Amino acid sequence: MDADLVVVGSGFFGLTIAERVARELGRKVVVIDRRDHVGGNAYSEDDPETGIEVHRYGAHLFHTSNETVWEYVNRFTTFTGYQHRVYTNHAGVVYPLPINLGTINQFFSAAYSPDEARAVIAEQAGEFDTASAANLEEKAISLIGRPLYEAFIRDYTAKQWQTDPTQLPAEIITRLPVRYTYDNRYFNDTHEGLPTQGYTRWLENMADHPNIEVRLGVDFFDADQPVSKASTVGQVPVVYTGAVDRYFDYAEGELSWRTLDFEREVLPTGDFQGTSVMNYPDSQYPYTRIHEFRHFHPERTSYPDDKTVIMREFSRFAERTDEPYYPVNTDADRERLLAYRTLTEGEQDVFFGGRLGTYQYLDMHMAIGSALSMFRNQVGPLLGA
Ligand code: FAD
Ligand code: UDP
Numbered sequence: 001m002d003a004d005l006v007v008v009g010s011g012f013f014g015l016t017i018a019e020r021v022a023r024e025l026g027r028k029v030v031v032i033d034r035r036d037h038v039g040g041n042a043y044s045e046d047d048p049e050t051g052i053e054v055h056r057y058g059a060h061l062f063h064t065s066n067e068t069v070w071e072y073v074n075r076f077t078t079f080t081g082y083q084h085r086v087y088t089n090h091a092g093v094v095y096p097l098p099i100n101l102g103t104i105n106q107f108f109s110a111a112y113s114p115d116e117a118r119a120v121i122a123e124q125a126g127e128f129d130t131a132s133a134a135n136l137e138e139k140a141i142s143l144i145g146r147p148l149y150e151a152f153i154r155d156y157t158a159k160q161w162q163t164d165p166t167q168l169p170a171e172i173i174t175r176l177p178v179r180y181t182y183d184n185r186y187f188n189d190t191h192e193g194l195p196t197q198g199y200t201r202w203l204e205n206m207a208d209h210p211n212i213e214v215r216l217g218v219d220f221f222d223a224d225q226p227v228s229k230a231s232t233v234g235q236v237p238v239v240y241t242g243a244v245d246r247y248f249d250y251a252e253g254e255l256s257w258r259t260l261d262f263e264r265e266v267l268p269t270g271d272f273q274g275t276s277v278m279n280y281p282d283s284q285y286p287y288t289r290i291h292e293f294r295h296f297h298p299e300r301t302s303y304p305d306d307k308t309v310i311m312r313e314f315s316r317f318a319e320r321t322d323e324p325y326y327p328v329n330t331d332a333d334r335e336r337l338l339a340y341r342t343l344t345e346g347e348q349d350v351f352f353g354g355r356l357g358t359y360q361y362l363d364m365h366m367a368i369g370s371a372l373s374m375f376r377n378q379v380g381p382l383l384g385a
Pocket of ligand 2: 157
């Protein structure tokens with residue numbers, strides 16, 4: 001094979017490595033992906049009926065405070081000024097998230113000042129001490145009090161994790177912000193926006209270089225095709241961004257993941273819910289949230305005003321044949337991961353990266369940032385940088 005590097009997986013991690021090796025080092029890269037499109041989970045497509053851009057694997061919002069990553073991604077796309085905000089429908093009333101002074105005042109039909117709201121929540125949260133909270137339920141109650149927990153968190157969390165919140169680790173909820181202002185921006189990062197011409201154009205621009213050859217519909221573990229594990233490892237350096245347990249044929253056991261099911265629908269209205277994401281925390285709804293894609297791009301005048309695309313999101317444990325989305329990270333998973341890390345160290349010139357290759361939830365900017373580091377510290381030097 002005429003390549004200096006094989007990259008398995010065309011998500012943000014794989015494409016960042018490929019782009020750097022091709023452009024910066026002038027070396028030849030073959031990128032394979034078992035799917036029929038580039039881009040991994042960030043891939044988006046125009047809905048055929050409405051032309052509305054749909055994120056096939058779940059809504060993707062780009063945000064970063066990393067200046068190196070921001071400078072890098074702007075080489076391939078410009079960004080709109082989109083700022084993400086989420087609302088939640090509890091008992092037939094819509095509230096802003098993350099929980100903020102607006103949510104609190106609406107929930108208690110009050111006009112508390114920030115100090116008054118702090119005092120009220122502190123009183124309701126007194127049941128548990130944050131530092132010694134033993135599980136997700138205790139931790140959440142210690143942060144926001146029982147009434148808000150039961151309204152917005154308890155049943156949503158049970159739906160999302162299919163586990164009673166008293167059985168879940170407290171850390172899941174540690175990042176739950178509570179703001180005593182009316183600020184309801186979802187992200188705190190310096191930079192935020194959506195790719196002006198869509199995710200797929202951005203991803204294709206990264207792969208658009210004469211030294212990069214992309215082969216789609218190719219599974220690395222299919223020994224009958226020319227760019228397989230059998231034909232490359234030991235022959236040419238490989239950057240592998242598929243699942244680490246699969247690479248070793250599950251020798252140390254399977255790592256557990258949650259997957260999502262998406263139910264997409266075109267509705268005969270110009271606006272279904274007035275915003276891009278509405279959460280459904282109550283147990284009577286089987287889904288966790290509904291996305292309405294037109295609201296990610298209010299600047300696009302080409303979208304029809306009599307049709308809209310929505311997507312309901314359902315969460316469940318992944319079987320081996322499902323798409324893995326979020327690492328579950330039980331104690332058993334962590335032990336297995338350590339065993340797999342030891343195995344990866346024994347693989348000469350195979351570099352494991354990305355969310356599947358490292359069994360880590362990575363936001364896009366983190367996947368890109370860690371690929372840039374791998375290029376700088378490992379892959380680049382190996383290829384003569
Ligand atoms: P992936 O995108 O998963 O790419 C891996 C690729 O490897 C895939 O294309 C796969 O087909 C391929 N592959 C796997 N095995 C093989 C094989 N055997 N042979 C050939 N190819 C193979 N990030 C944000 O910053 N903001 C968000 O709002 C956001 N929302 C998200 C919502 C959901 C539901 C999910 C799951 C993730 C979200 N992310 C978000 C994270 C984002 O998707 C990741 O940062 C990004 O996908 C990481 O890229 P990656 O290259 O590591 O992995
Ligand atoms: N969460 C919740 N209610 C909500 C939103 C989030 O209880 O309306 C909890 C839930 O336990 C979830 C965690 O907060 O797992 C993290 O939420 P986030 O929306 O960040 O999850 P993601 O987008 O990663 O699925």
